[in-house]
Amino acid sequence: MRVTNNMITSNTKSNINANKVLVDKYNTQMTTQKKINKPSDDPVIAIRSLRMQTSLSHIDQYLNNNISDANSWLNVTDTALENMKTILTDVRSLCVKGATDTLKEDDRRTILNQLKSLSDQIYAEGNADFSGRTVFTGYRTTEQLTFKTDEETTSYTIDQKLSYKDISEARYTYGSVDVPTDATNSFDETISIGENTYDRLRLAYGKINGKDNSDGTGAIDPISSMSYTTAAGKKVELDLAQGKFVDENGAETGKFTMYESKEEWLKANNGEAKVEDTDMVFIKDTGEMILGKDLSNTLKREKADLSITYTKTGFDAGEVRPEYYYDCKMKTPDMQEAVQYTKEDQPINFEISSGIMLAANTQASDVLSTDIGRDMTEMMTLVSASTQAHDKVSRIEKMMSMDKYSDEESQKKLQTYLDAANKEATYADDNLSKTYQQFISNFDGYLNKVNVAHTNVGGLQQRVELTKTRVENQKETVEELKSNNDNRDISDIIIDYYAAYNAYTSSLTAASKVGSQTLLNYL
Template sequence: MRITNNMIMGNTKTNINSTKVLVDKYNTQMTTQKKISKASEDPVIAIRSLRLSTSLSHLDQYKDNNIPDASSWMDVTETALSNMKSLLTDIRTQCVNGSTDTLTADDRNTILQQLTALSEQVYTEGNADYAGRTVFTGYRTSSKLTFQKDTKSTYQITQEFSAADLSEKRYYTNGVTVPNSINAATPDCATDVTEHSFQRIRLGYGNTTDDVKLSIDGKELTQGTDYTVYKSVSDFDPSKLSADDTAYIQETGEFVFGKNVAASIKNNEKKLSVTYVKTGFDSSDARPEYYYNCKDITNAVTLDAGGNVPHDAAGDIIYSDPSKVVDFKFSSQEIKDTVANSTDITVNTQAKDVMDTGIKRDVDELIDVVQNAVNAHDKVSQIKKMMQQQQYSDKDSQAKLKTYLEAAEQEADYADNNLQKTYSQYITRFDDHLNKVNLALTNSGSTKSRLTLIKNRVEEQQTTIEELKSTNEDRDISDIIIDFYAMYNAYQSSLTAASKANSQTLLDYL
């Protein structure tokens, strides 16, 4: 094969360019310490690099954002739960104090003051929020657990009960009314204050309207026939409630069952359902949509002159604008955060799992019971003061005042007994409330521990993938320098060879 000078020149240029390309390649590698600078140099390395970068990006998101966010959410929740536990423990302590039979007037007043202060804080912790998101309200994180101000909102609420929800409640008749003065026309006070004990169920709210429907084992009872509605406790005469009767008291929001009715419910473990309407909530009341199936009908009805919801002849609510009914169906609303690949954790605790509307109702009842005891003893003190006044020193006045004093002392004894029994009974209730909070704290702590393990795993994965990514993309600088100088020498040699190959022409032989 004949080799021409042009062929030598062409090959020389090709060889010089090849070595020059490699010199440039290793020079770039020396600057970037990367194996490739563009995907076409090595598609396998490029594809693997993209996959590892994507995985690393996900891990960075988990470690730097998702996990800290979940941890902070649970920190806020744990703080609120700890505060709830402290509040409930304080209330339980007052129950223990009130269950003793040696209470003085100062003791009763102290309990009253303590419970009044605590009742205003019970649901405050339920409004705890993280970064503007309320932590106990499920998906509705932009809303608070309680009403933020007194409101005239109207809700139709449905609550379900079982036989286990029945509890004992004591009612009293023939309370003493202290006369302003004693004279011949003042009647003697009968000393027949009487205690009546019944089983009852208590709704989530008091001061409801008379629009209440009770169903037992799916059978709806007829108001006026199967049960009677009373506006207030003072309207309800427990002495007239027969064993087969049922009463509903709007003021306290409770159904009171006669002995036979209560026994039938308990013995047959019957299910009860109550649908009722409440208009007007205090700022400290929990919103019913977080606890029950309910409808906000505030803007859908026009109240009558008496402030009641209008009904048709069949007893159904008359809506002025049915389209404005807001229907709430209670459901489990778990907020899950993705904290690792294919790993979600529930970060929120729902209000119903921690504290129900019964806490405030329990505290209000405890306040009422101790207030009744305080009032009863005040009656005794007032009558004793009257007996010491000169104007009532005559025999007839003293005799009448004595009958009042005996009745007042009997009423005070009943009030003290009711206070002691109620507070003893409510120790168990607040133990149950505390158990819920303690369980929530335990669950939150377990989740935090799991989150810590996940964080450690993510950090380990992050380190591993960073190493794999570095192995795939990076070159050791010492290896690059060796290759660079080797190729640079080859480049210099190719230049020298080219100069020798082209230094002689045909003219040198003529």
């Protein structure tokens, strides 16, 4: 094969350029310490680098945002649950204190003041929020658990489920002493004061007025429907029009009577708290269903579940909103259609690692029962009744010590009042003591729910911390792999650079010899 000078020159130029490219490559690597400068340099390295960069972006999202947010959410929840536990423990202590029969006037006033303070705070803890998102309200994180202000015209139609396990004993006193302003006046010597004990079921709310605010007439009955079903499947329904319960065969099983208040109930029964054995009495003001003896025994024996739909218009600030606890419909005067709410599980999920979802939220219905507020309200009512009864005794005793009533006739009249007032105070104290004793177990149950939720949150916090540690280790591993894939050691680059540079200078030296002599030099 004939090799010409042009061929030698061309090859020399190509070799010089190739060596120059290598020098430039290693010079760039020395500056960047990267294996490649563009994807075309090595597509395999480029693809692996992109994949690992994507993984690092995801890991940074988990560490800097998702895990951090989940941890903060859980910390807010943990603090709120700790506060709830403290409040419920304090209320339970008041139950223990109130259950004694040695309370003095100062003790009763102290209990009342503490209950007022604690009742304002317990549901307020359910409004705890993280970055403006309430943590106990499921998906509705922009709304609070409780009503912010009094809403007198807001109506809710609520579907509430009750069980035979919710039946509790309650004492209903009747009769009251009116302290005379003047013992010389005539008076009724037959002051009847007594007490009856019945089982009851209690709704989540009192003041079940049933007003319909769509046209302002208030025409809707407070109760739309009621029925109970036994464990064997036997169903008994309330016939509101007839005021009676009927079974599946249409036979009457008991009567149903509705009263505005306890006072109206007493008035209808000649001043006595009374319900027939097979009947039910419903008190709108307190939201109580008072059960006759036989009806209560039937519900317990047959392990019945009761369903009731009722309408309440008007809620006080601080009351819990029904939509977080029950299926219900809400309507205000300016709404054309009612809003339907369905009670369901509403988890707030955080993706704390690839494919790992964490439901960080705790729903109010799993922690704060509506019965807590009802119990505390009843406790305050009972201690107030006891205080008022003892105040009557003190006022009558003071009158008896006055000179103007020292005559035998006045003393006799005042003694009659005093005996009745002492009887009223005795019933009030007995009701206070027994109810507070009964509520000790109630608040043990409420505390247990909070403790379970608190333990669950603690477990979630530990899970988040373990995941965080694993993701941090994963980040270090991926960063190391990416570094090995993308970067070169500077010492290796220097060696390759000098080798390429020497080859380049050698090629230049060799090129200088090419073409310096031709055939003409030998002619």
